[in-house]
Amino acid sequence: SEHACAGFYQNKKTFFSFFFILVCDPADVISTVEFNQTGEFLATGDKGGRVVIFQREPQSHRHFIGEYNVYSTFQSHEPEFDYLKSLEIEERINKIRWLPLHNPAHFLLATNDKTIKLWKVSERDKRAEGYNLRDEEGRLKDLSTVTTLQVPVLRPMDLLVEASPRRVFANAHAYHINSISVNSDCETYLSADDLRINLWNLNITDRSFNIVDLKPENMEDLSEVITVAEFHPHHCHLLAFSSSTGTTRLCDMRASALCDQHAKLFEEAADPSHRSFFSEIVSSVSDVKFSHSGRYLLTRDYLTVKVWDLNMENKPVETYQVHDYLRTKLCSLYESDCIFDKFECAWNGTDSVIMTGAYNNYFRMFDRASLRDVTLEASREVCKRRAVLQPRRVCVGKKQKETDVSVDSLDFRKKILHTAWHPKENIIAIAASNNLYIFQDRLTPNGHHNTPEIQSAPPKWQTQPNPPTY
Amino acid sequence: MFSKGTKRKFSDGGEEISDESLLGARVASSYSLQRQSLLDMSLIKLQLCHMLVEPNLCRSVLIANTVRQIQEEMTHDGSWHMVTEAFCSAGQSPSERLVATEVLCRSREQDAEPKLFSVISYEGCREEEVVADETLCSVSVSDTVSNVCLAGRMGQCWEKSELSGVERDEEALEDSRLGSGEDEEIDTEDGASTESPKTIGQVFGTFEIKNGSPGPDSALEELFSDVDTSYYDLDTMLTGMQSAPKMGPYDLLDSLAPSHSSPSIVSTPNCRSDLNELDHIMEIIVGS
Numbered sequence: 001s002e003h004a005c006a007g008f009y010q011n012k013k014t015f016f017s018f019f020f021i022l023v024c025d026p027a028d029v030i031s032t033v034e035f036n037q038t039g040e041f042l043a044t045g046d047k048g049g050r051v052v053i054f055q056r057e058p059q060s061h062r063h064f065i066g067e068y069n070v071y072s073t074f075q076s077h078e079p080e081f082d083y084l085k086s087l088e089i090e091e092r093i094n095k096i097r098w099l100p101l102h103n104p105a106h107f108l109l110a111t112n113d114k115t116i117k118l119w120k121v122s123e124r125d126k127r128a129e130g131y132n133l134r135d136e137e138g139r140l141k142d143l144s145t146v147t148t149l150q151v152p153v154l155r156p157m158d159l160l161v162e163a164s165p166r167r168v169f170a171n172a173h174a175y176h177i178n179s180i181s182v183n184s185d186c187e188t189y190l191s192a193d194d195l196r197i198n199l200w201n202l203n204i205t206d207r208s209f210n211i212v213d214l215k216p217e218n219m220e221d222l223s224e225v226i227t228v229a230e231f232h233p234h235h236c237h238l239l240a241f242s243s244s245t246g247t248t249r250l251c252d253m254r255a256s257a258l259c260d261q262h263a264k265l266f267e268e269a270a271d272p273s274h275r276s277f278f279s280e281i282v283s284s285v286s287d288v289k290f291s292h293s294g295r296y297l298l299t300r301d302y303l304t305v306k307v308w309d310l311n312m313e314n315k316p317v318e319t320y321q322v323h324d325y326l327r328t329k330l331c332s333l334y335e336s337d338c339i340f341d342k343f344e345c346a347w348n349g350t351d352s353v354i355m356t357g358a359y360n361n362y363f364r365m366f367d368r369a370s371l372r373d374v375t376l377e378a379s380r381e382v383c384k385r386r387a388v389l390q391p392r393r394v395c396v397g398k399k400q401k402e403t404d405v406s407v408d409s410l411d412f413r414k415k416i417l418h419t420a421w422h423p424k425e426n427i428i429a430i431a432a433s434n435n436l437y438i439f440q441d442r443l444t445p446n447g448h449h450n451t452p453e454i455q456s457a458p459p460k461w462q463t464q465p466n467p468p469t470y
Numbered sequence: 471m472f473s474k475g476t477k478r479k480f481s482d483g484g485e486e487i488s489d490e491s492l493l494g495a496r497v498a499s500s501y502s503l504q505r506q507s508l509l510d511m512s513l514i515k516l517q518l519c520h521m522l523v524e525p526n527l528c529r530s531v532l533i534a535n536t537v538r539q540i541q542e543e544m545t546h547d548g549s550w551h552m553v554t555e556a557f558c559s560a561g562q563s564p565s566e567r568l569v570a571t572e573v574l575c576r577s578r579e580q581d582a583e584p585k586l587f588s589v590i591s592y593e594g595c596r597e598e599e600v601v602a603d604e605t606l607c608s609v610s611v612s613d614t615v616s617n618v619c620l621a622g623r624m625g626q627c628w629e630k631s632e633l634s635g636v637e638r639d640e641e642a643l644e645d646s647r648l649g650s651g652e653d654e655e656i657d658t659e660d661g662a663s664t665e666s667p668k669t670i671g672q673v674f675g676t677f678e679i680k681n682g683s684p685g686p687d688s689a690l691e692e693l694f695s696d697v698d699t700s701y702y703d704l705d706t707m708l709t710g711m712q713s714a715p716k717m718g719p720y721d722l723l724d725s726l727a728p729s730h731s732s733p734s735i736v737s738t739p740n741c742r743s744d745l746n747e748l749d750h751i752m753e754i755i756v757g758s
Contacts, residue, residue, distance in 0.1 A: 194527040340529045
């Protein structure tokens, strides 16, 4: 609990953090954040349909990691209009997923509510010069002036990063797409909307296979929707999807073409002492993530994060309270619609620490081995250059410390829904509205988790040294 | 805070009147007031999400489930019956309603169409439409009737299965609450649902055409036709009866306004009442 761990952090050195903020157009709230498989690139999608990719510079200073600087920016999706329903289709990027690297170019999938696009991001640092038929500006030469033939040569040029759409996967979702997930076979991927999950081949855009369908015969009977879906990191036949009723299902695609029958159902019996009209809403799963090992599942519901062992369906192996002090405020959160906020969750590279966002620009981390947890804040006021993040504590009653924050003074408009953890190192990306924060662990810049030095001290989170140049 | 969710205690009948049982009664009425308030809030939320461009389906489903849950509990407690009775009597003013419904009470207008709520709450997901032409729409192919979907008609298209589903759902609710007196209506509903698809299509065809009639206000009509179609009580339209409303989970909002006159397919709402309706909605949204 918050109170139990406060004492631990009081005795440690204060945290320093480097300040790194990406200043976006205020209208463009960041809607998704994703590292690629090596962690060299970080992609963000925003409400305006833009994708911004950051690249990590090579490590220049022994104490600090290489910085993340803007690598490429492109408009992925535009607003569309559905003429049949007379509805606008928002251009907001709901999810980005990187494809594993196979060649010098980078590929990522980006989706809005209705359409998934495969983007190729490639570099060009050479230019051919000395064409015979055209001059340097591309104008056709007067052929009478051409007296000799020359072979064009490649000359270096300023690095140009180009993004081009390679595939457009459209018209397969009648409801809003909430997830995409690339299969470990690197040939297929799934896309999930509120009621259906489709399987695509990355090379085929005019066809997809429906593998899960929750749509009832009569829409009036609808009581459950799909919230998130993800492929298993190693087993190409397994996928998990979670629902608004608080269940997470594991499906085996080998069993049948339509995976409506789950192979496993992960659901915890509701606590009778907490039963209320809001029980179902707070149990609705807002994010599902397989552990890197593939052995565990992480689920996020409104008040907790839970770790499930794939071999045990009836209850999670670990439950962490994110902000239990909200349990008595559910009615007003329902009224303000905050109760429907969908928070994401993340594993670190070794599956030893879990992270998730909360309100008031707070985010929480839970160390699974020591059961220690910490609340940190991502906000401009708090993050100064080279300052270490100070842990926060939310108190329900009277303040015990000056730095405590009362529950009633929490700002519910400041929510951290999207977080990402570097696949190998202790570097995290936090999206707070239109700002992106990147923090690093000061003590373990290389991110090696096994040395005794790291185990004795929790990560001390810092932000990057320099603001990016646009 | 009823988020604690503790069941109130019923004092057993025949007990002597003590402070405890009086307190129990007060707690009980406080709980049911809070529950009622939650129900009203949920219905407003469902209503409002019909006004949005594309309602968030997950949120709608969760709110609807909450409404169902409250209804079930109220049915179980016997208080649901009282609620439906209260609204069945014509002209009964729900003045004893709670603050949560004040917004609706405020906007009671003489000539306003009281229907703000459709029986089906998920028409926001109007996806079962045939792709006539890929350039027309971005929705994928599905397997249902297309005769109700006229090109250029903007608004929802009712599915045949949705239609019969509504009736079945209402039937189920009816059965659980009222007695056999309603059988006749149910039978009529049944009759309607077993009509040939063409007949139902015709009904909706007429409905659609009427709604989407071209004219000087056609652009206006089209713009508001989303809002329009949710005003028609499906049940009434089919049966043509202006009977006591069937309290489905989504009907309750209809009855909260006092002048409950179910518009039948005969009474054509004109543009003016549509605009009045729009005013009413805007008031709720703006909260003026």
